[in-house]
Amino acid sequence: MYGSYSGAGRVRLVATAAATAAVLLATGCSSGGDGEGDDKGGKSPSLGQRPKAEDPYWVNPDGTAARQVAAYEGGDGGENAENAALIRKIAEQPVAEWITPENAQEQAKGFTEAAAKADREALFVLYNIPHRDCGQFSKGGAADGDAYRAWIDEVAKGIGDRPATVVLEPDAVLHLVDGCTPDEYHEERYDLLKGAIKRLKQQPATTVYLDAGNAGWQSPDALFEPLQWAGIADADGFSVNVSNFYPTDASKDFGKRLSAKVGGKPFVIDTSRNGNGPTTEGDPSERWCNPPGRALGERPTTKTGDPLVKAYLWIKRPGESDGTCKGGPKAGEWYESYALDLARNAK
Secondary structure, three states: OHHHOOOOOOOOOHHHHHHHHHHHHHHOOOOOOOOOOOOOOOOOOOOOOOOOOOOOEOOOOOOHHHHHHHHHHOOOOOHHHHHHHHHHHHHOOOEOEEEOOOOHHHHHHHHHHHHHHOOOEEEEEEOOOOOEHHHOOOOEOOOOHHHHHHHHHHHHHHHOOOOEEEEEOOOOOHHHHOOOOOHHHHHHHHHHHHHHHHHHOOOOOEEEEEEOOOOOOOOHHHHHHHHHHOOHHHOOEEEEOOOOOOOHHHHHHHHHHHHOOOOOOOEEEEOOOEOOOOOOOOOHHHOOOOOOOOEOOOOOEOOOOOOOEEEEEEOOOOOEOOOOOOOOOOOOOEOHHHHHHHHHOOO
């Protein structure tokens, strides 16, 4: 089953993402330079960008975690102040924007323009492949291949010539390997992924990482040919551990073994929630879904000390639910108590 391995909870709320991008597009809202950003009159806290040499990705001053900090800081101190300090650990870091099906061009344009005004790079996840998630918590995706191609084209047009890094379709290749996606959809999916990479790479400043699962799900021997069929040769590299909890060292080992089989391609690691590694408690089939006791991992950076590891990224947005399990809300919705625990447990 899907949940046994990769972790769901990747759906972003359409209204939230589209509305945020529209506001950014209309107002040019961003935090500039390496110092503190502009105050937003109480709407969101003052957030600066990380030093560009260490982390070139954009901190969204109006992200979900930032709004949660603002809500706490508008309280009466005490526990609110403590909670605000905890959630700032998330809000002050760049996290990926998950582009939703509606208004994709507007979202991509809004986020990339805001990032460019802050002299930073936008980080996106594209997660809309037809027959997505095999009917699990994040099921859905584009209606058909033509709809998907049109959506990718919208995203590419929205990015334009501004810098952007794209993590392409978490689990899409893995579900072809593990049998979760029915055989009749395999040929189309390979074609769609290959086409998406080629279309996105037409943009002059766009970097594309094709998702390749995680250290606990399938082996490099099972993955390298499917990745080749999906167009890894035209991508800049691949991503590992998206929305999962495997330690960074384990992810490095997995990524390096896989890289050796796909032409030495580099990779990025999602470290958003891997500070305590995966849980070993509870039903193995549900360990991926909102597991308790997890922690934020290494902060995002391009200074990894390893030429094959291009960056540690927060691809899964810390504090957003994996799905309606263990008391969580729907996949992709803000899960306040879980966010606080991730920050509280961080080393």
